[in-house]
Amino acid sequence: MSMLGEWLKEIIIIVLFAVFIDLLLPNRAMERYVKFVVSLLILLTLLSPVMRILSGSEPEKMIAAAFEQVSGSVGGGSAAETETILKQGELLRKKQEAEALQLAGDQAAAQMKQQIELETGQPVERVTVILAREDKNAGAKGQSSTQQAAEGTLYIEEVEVVMKAPEQAASESSAKSIKVQKVDVSLPEIGRKNEDTLAASGVSYGDAGDAESPANSVGAAKLTDSIQSLMVREWGVSADAVTVIAGVQEES
Amino acid sequence: MEMIQIVGLGLVATVLILVVKEQKPLFAFLIGASTGIYIFLFLIGKIGGVIEVLEQLAESSGVQMIYLKTILKIIGIAYIAEFGAQIVRDAGQESIASKIELAGKVMIMVLAIPIISVIIETVIKLLPT
Numbered sequence: 001m002s003m004l005g006e007w008l009k010e011i012i013i014i015v016l017f018a019v020f021i022d023l024l025l026p027n028r029a030m031e032r033y034v035k036f037v038v039s040l041l042i043l044l045t046l047l048s049p050v051m052r053i054l055s056g057s058e059p060e061k062m063i064a065a066a067f068e069q070v071s072g073s074v075g076g077g078s079a080a081e082t083e084t085i086l087k088q089g090e091l092l093r094k095k096q097e098a099e100a101l102q103l104a105g106d107q108a109a110a111q112m113k114q115q116i117e118l119e120t121g122q123p124v125e126r127v128t129v130i131l132a133r134e135d136k137n138a139g140a141k142g143q144s145s146t147q148q149a150a151e152g153t154l155y156i157e158e159v160e161v162v163m164k165a166p167e168q169a170a171s172e173s174s175a176k177s178i179k180v181q182k183v184d185v186s187l188p189e190i191g192r193k194n195e196d197t198l199a200a201s202g203v204s205y206g207d208a209g210d211a212e213s214p215a216n217s218v219g220a221a222k223l224t225d226s227i228q229s230l231m232v233r234e235w236g237v238s239a240d241a242v243t244v245i246a247g248v249q250e251e252s
Numbered sequence: 253m254e255m256i257q258i259v260g261l262g263l264v265a266t267v268l269i270l271v272v273k274e275q276k277p278l279f280a281f282l283i284g285a286s287t288g289i290y291i292f293l294f295l296i297g298k299i300g301g302v303i304e305v306l307e308q309l310a311e312s313s314g315v316q317m318i319y320l321k322t323i324l325k326i327i328g329i330a331y332i333a334e335f336g337a338q339i340v341r342d343a344g345q346e347s348i349a350s351k352i353e354l355a356g357k358v359m360i361m362v363l364a365i366p367i368i369s370v371i372i373e374t375v376i377k378l379l380p381t
Contacts, residue, residue, distance in 0.1 A: 013313045030330040037364040060316040066366030
């Protein structure tokens with residue numbers, strides 16, 4: 001019984017609306033069309049119990065779905081669609097940015113490795129460079145994880161140098177790791193800087209390298225110092241951002 | 253009071269147009285169009301009040317909002333098409349005015365398509381196969 005009451009109420013309200021709209025309409029030219037649509041709505045309201053019995057679904061849901069279909073095909077893409085496309089673009093951009101940062105970090109690390117080897121004359125196991133964007137210093141691991149690709153200047157967040165265990169050092173003190181805390185230093189444009197340092201490093205390799213080559217157990221700290229000063233000189237990284245791990249225990 | 257304002261604005265605009273029309277028909281048209289737009293914008297607030305009341309009524313009586321939305325869209329299309337057509341007609345471009353009206357009619361019919369499709373689906377289901 002309550003369903004019947006609902007149905008009647010709906011019909012009455014819709015008919016009232018229809019009359020009101022007839023009054024609101026500006027001119028006669030549109031009247032026939034508007035009347036057609038409004039009568040369709042009234043028909044739909046009348047049919048709604050039948051539809052409920054037949055299909056089991058609510059008629060208004062069906063209409064909503066139909067509307068979406070029409071607006072999608074006629075309106076040429078709704079706002080929601082644009083939203084999703086924009087989101088996808090943003091994701092792609094972030095991914096690209098992350099890849100670019102990683103690539104830049106790898107290249108910088110390769111160059112640093114060469115420079116350190118030339119400078120100190122000691123074999124370097126690996127160099128890890130972590131790049132980051134300036135304004136979002138949370139996250140942004142250039143080497144492995146994803147990072148926020150925000151606009152801002154690149155800077156080298158952390159440099160980790162792992163030395164191969166040198167022959168002399170291996171005999172006396174097998175493993176020595178000196179850790180220095182990281183400090184952020186801005187590096188305006190990593191690409192240009194690379195070229196600059198390439199040019200500059202060619203000159204500066206030899207001089208300090210000879211002096212530092214006989215690095216002993218005492219020389220480990222010295223080695224760290226020299227690597228740090230090299231980093232500061234060539235890459236503009238502060239000494240604190242450089243971590244040198246000397247003599248990794250490894251059979252090499 | 254507002255009614256007097258609107259009528260007064262219309263009268264002033266009419267007199268101005270009559271004066272200007274002999275010398276510069278273009279300015280006469282501009283005055284007419286801007287007066288029309290002003291009155292239209294003035295009325296939008298009033299219509300907004302009416303529509304708000306209608307929405308509240310529909311919400312309290314449990315009518316589906318999608319019906320009301322369709323009806324309101326129809327009214328909006330009718331008003332805007334009518335307004336544009338009249339301005340263009342004032343400028344003497346009867347054919348463009350009728351095209352605008354045609355566009356309005358087509359838009360209203362597009363709104364009817366989902367309703368028609370649902371009704372036809374139901375009717376087809378009713379028929380014994």
